[in-house]
Amino acid sequence: MIVKGKLTLSQQVAGRNRFLFFSLINGVSFTCLADNILILYSLKSGCPDYVVAILASFNFWCNVFMLFGKFLTARYGAAGAFGISWILRNLSALLTASAPLFTMYISNRAGIYALVIGIFGFFSFKSSGTVAYSPLVGEITSPGNRGKFSSRISQFANFACMITMCLIILVMHFTQSLSTYQWIIFTGAISGFISTFFVFRIDETEMPRISACKSIKETFLTTLRVPKYRKMLFAYCCCNSGIMFMIPISMMAIKEGYGISDYNALVFAVVQLAGGIIIASISGVLSEEAGPRPLIIIYFCCMLLLAFCWICAPVKFFWTYAIFLFILGGMCNSGTYMTLLHYFLISVPEKERVGTILFISLVAGVCAGIAGTVISSSLIRYLHCLNLAPLDMYRIYFAAVLIIMFVMLFFVCRLEPIEDWRIGKVLSLVFAPRDIQALYFLNRNENIRNPAEELENIEKLEDIGSQLSEKALLSYLDSPKLVLRVRALQALRQIDFGKNARDAILEELKYGEYATAPTAAQIAGERGIKEAVPLLLKGLDSQDNYFKGRCMLALVQLKEKSCIERIEKIFSEAENPRLVVHGAAALAEIGDPAALTLLLRKAIVTTLPERVRYEIIYSISELSGIADNFYKFLRIYQKDRNEGIAYILDYIEHLNANQLDPAFKKLLESYSENRTGNRELIDMLLKKTDDEKRKIISTIDEFLKSCPSEKLYPEIIYCLVAIHRMCGSV
Template identity: 25%
Template sequence: MITVSPSRRRAMRNYYRFSIFNVISYTFLAGNIIILYSLRLGATSALVGLIAASYQVTFVFSLVGRRIIERVGAVRLFGYAWLVRYLMMVPVLLTALPGIRDRTALSLSIITMGVFGFNVAKGVGITGTKPIVGEIPPSRERGAFLSNHHLVIQLGAIVTGIIMALVLGQESPLGRYMLLLAVGIVAGLFASYFILRLPEPRDAVASFAAGAGPGYRSAFAPGPFRTLASANAIAVFAVSMVQAFLVVYLKRVYGYADGTIVFFTVAGAAGGATMALVSRAVMDRVGSKPLVFGFMLMIVAVTVPLAIAPSVSGVWVLLFPSFIYFFFVMGQMGVMNAADNYFFAVTEADQRLDLGIVFGLGSGIAGTLGSFLGGLFLQTLEHAIPHSVTLPFSIHFSVAGVLIVLAMVRVTALPDQNSYPISDALGMLISPRDIRTIRLLNRLRRSRTVGQEHAAVAALRGSRSRLHVEELAARISSPSLTIRMEAIGALRAAPLTPYVEELLIHEVETHLFTTAHAAAELLGEARVERAVPALRSALDTNDYMVCARAMVALAKIGDRDSIARIESLLDRSPNPRVTIYAVKALEIFGSIDSLPLIFGRIDRRSEHFVRDELILSCSAIVGVFDDFYPLYTTFLDDRDEGYQTLTDLSHPVGGPVEVPDGLVDAHTDPRDFVRIAAGFYDRIRIHVTGIDVAPFIADAVRNRNVGRLERFRFFVAAIAILTVRLGMADAR
């Protein structure tokens, strides 16, 4: 169960609303539509690369934003810069006018300058995003919040992409492009309005007035931020090489029309939405680092078929490019989302302004170089290999894939930072067990009532995944008894962390008569040695439940120094549960020296079920439990059948000793039975881990109070027969 303050919830809603209008505006103003429009007007590969590069170079202007933010604040800087951003695209509408569109150089110049201004304003405004976004959601929900933001973007891109596909077709009139651009500008105005309704960040505001120099210098100091920034820059460079020329690749190699290509971008948006759904479910569970690595691996996988450029026919004419866009955008957006979340994890609020600028600059410069140099590289390849349309693209995408692999190597050098190791996390994402656990944990996170929380925790019982341990740890401290009990029970099959062990030890010490016994049991099952002092102290409490569980827990941990105290409890406690758990603890210890005490405890007046437990534990200590148990249950169900089974087993087996004639038949005469049984045990040795237990049994048989108990007489006869048959007995 999570609680988000109304002000945070309102800020999150406004940010999602901004995201909706922003994606509408961006889809209709930037990216593929502007590239398609430029190609219609005669743009070359180099110019396409330059236009694509302008989307990255804008981050340089975040340095301008850094100088303004102190005077106007993060929210107003972000909002007003975004307003200017969309207004910069108004001149592009003029390129559809007859007097301008016929002048190719002028039209392309207006487009290039409009796009450049569009992105310059973005560069200024984006300065405030890291401080703002870093404080909108609670830190424990930041991964889900960022993923929801991307989900909104990608779902919006799907809708707007479908609209573009319907509006644009082969050789679409330029007026249709202008209509979409105009809608994009209007949507951008609404996006700016919702930015201005966001709260000003409080924790980061102190850094606005501070000098930027120390912050910038700290970015280059060895540490996780520098490693992240370098890995991200390499990845952005390679991704830009691919992204900028996918449209060109599909048009020139496969001959797709503009409208068809726009349809494929919808598949890309679906990939981005899938990424957001996956990341929302798992990022706060497995951590950001393995997701950065995994999504980079996905991009590498995409570059392989791009480099091969297979011939397609039939349904593959549509499926091949759709899959390419789907997985490429899924990987691209996934890297961006996970890297942002890792950035927030390794930076403090007062660092995010300056480090965010450095991070953005690194991405922007890398993206600019990737797009522009990628265009020059591709154009050079096309001139060098004029006889092939495909080969230049194959080389181009192969180089991009190799660069992504280099970025992956850098990612492995990042500290885990609340993440699982990469191999473990990727294994979890394909494990049905862990996927089920993730689904249940998300259900737990969304719970709003105690009943929902209890049901979600209860559903996690039996899970052996490591994913839910920390989540359930918080429930161990719940004020609700039922929630605490369910949380402890749900951890039973999971590996415990040191933090959870401390919580359980505290539970044993402070929650007597409620959940201490459950915590003691779990500590014993997990063999937590540092819990021994608390468990020993629990033996002296008035809470018989925790006392009983603590004895068994100490036995499972192997604290043999506790045997004397457990024997004392067995000897003096009248409580049936304490008696049963004490003898079970001695059984786990394999405490052969405790047999005389247990035999003596059998003769006391007590319920039959208590004596049954004592007798069964004695058989386990002697080492014949598996053979004795079915005989004993047969005897309890049907006395005559039980004795008949013993008689059948007592026939000579040709060993060093034989069961005396009449031992089983003497069960009807206690005195005769004591005489035969005691004499037999006096003549033999039964070695159990080097200790002869026959004298213990002989002494117990001679005890009048014990010998008169029929269940014990059956035990004595059965032990004699079984030890002989199993070769455990020999003559003295």
């Protein structure tokens, strides 16, 4: 039904559900009326090979009837045009099923004519409905779910196809008569009528009808004039021709090249559908993430591989080899159509979809028809005249096709990129289990749910740690809940993100004060996002102390030297624990021994919490190069003071290859047992380093001389002794 204005979200959801029901039931119809069934039925009816090749090419030649589909869309809308075309398609299927009656009661030639007319009508009205297919899918989807919904359509259809094909094989196990094929085609027509009910109930706007009202000449000129559309036209022509060269002829090759039964041939039709189901499970989400263009190129290259595999096919029939060929063929067939549809929907505006798909499909269909009628049929007919063995004949056929398709690959590769991945990056997913896991998860989950489920999704994506999670994680930055936005940013830290995520992080830095800006600053520093420097410098003046502290550390990580004096000033004046902690980490990251004085002075401030003081002491050890072992000391010391002291005394003794001065060692042990005070140990330490010229030691000594000994905590003294020992002073 055509509605005024835009479709509501609920109308779109209802439309998608009805379209999926259509796809499921039509999958039954599609299987019963599939190319392979019609090819086997035609062979069973006594049609010569070259006539069968022509019949297979009708799938493309009949795209001329898309003009009729444009007329229907302009008058009845996309859903109406689709429904009417499907009714006429199924009536033609009934005529096809009745062809043997013409043979029985009139003549063999009349039966073949009825078969040809029925199949011609079937493909003609199927083509007229195809005009409305893409605009209708565009009406009930949004840019964020088109790739995934295209995948779900294929999953539903392929599932129904596979179940139906298994039932057909079961029937064929008992009988392979001509009447069996008639009943199969009849079932396909009836299920097709039933599926049409759901199409008529899909709501749509007036946009498809408006688009269909544009003059054909204007549409054709636009398609040829716009470079993106022109390149897409060439790619469609090459892909459709490649499918025509490979998929139907593969069934003929397995049937006649190895002389297998109809029953076994249908087994391979199921295998081909299984290949489509496999690729539909991942292609939709992958197309959303990687872009459809690299996938189109990969699928076309896989058709080249399929041709090469047929050339190298063994003389003896092997099930495993044949199964591989048909799985590969199913993946190419299903994957190519899915990604071409996705590329079309994101490339062509709504107002131009009907006319553009009409022209592209029409020209592409004619090219594929020529490929089937002129090239495939003529080549097979010529090879028959050479009296070759059937398998050798098809080997030569696929060799000739391989050469032609190598030329066509050039035009497929010229598709304009739309924020695509490199092909090598897509292929590398084969060796990336985490990315495959992420694809599976993304394919099964919607981004917008309740807060608890969204948090669970974010945590799952974080655990997977795949770059493919980037787009989904970025979508959670629009959540009204702070905890979800922060968790999404934290999850982004775990993956190798791209430009979109970098831009989002800059946005959070700019507008996320008191919220997500601190986490964004942390990521900017860790990932070296230089574009964030101006925003981080501005953050040093923020009243949000957590954000201010993160900015200090991030600027140091980004090697921004102009802000060092400001950071030192902020740290020396800071009383807020967050500023002190992050300032200490920033000074340690700078690594300048001159910053040691600031850290030492802050470490003796009695008003700071113990945990904050430990952060400062650790920063001192980090700046001095003893961080790892001193960290262990602090951990042990907090749990058990005596065990911690035993650890640090042993560490200090073995920190330097030279023997520890016995007198100092004795005094240090006395200090650890509380028999000696701070002053005696400090005096001996200063005495041992009177002539020391190293900056770090002289800095520490100046501090010790000016600092009242009673203000020094034991952890600080042990740290300073360890630094002296490392430098060889004691």
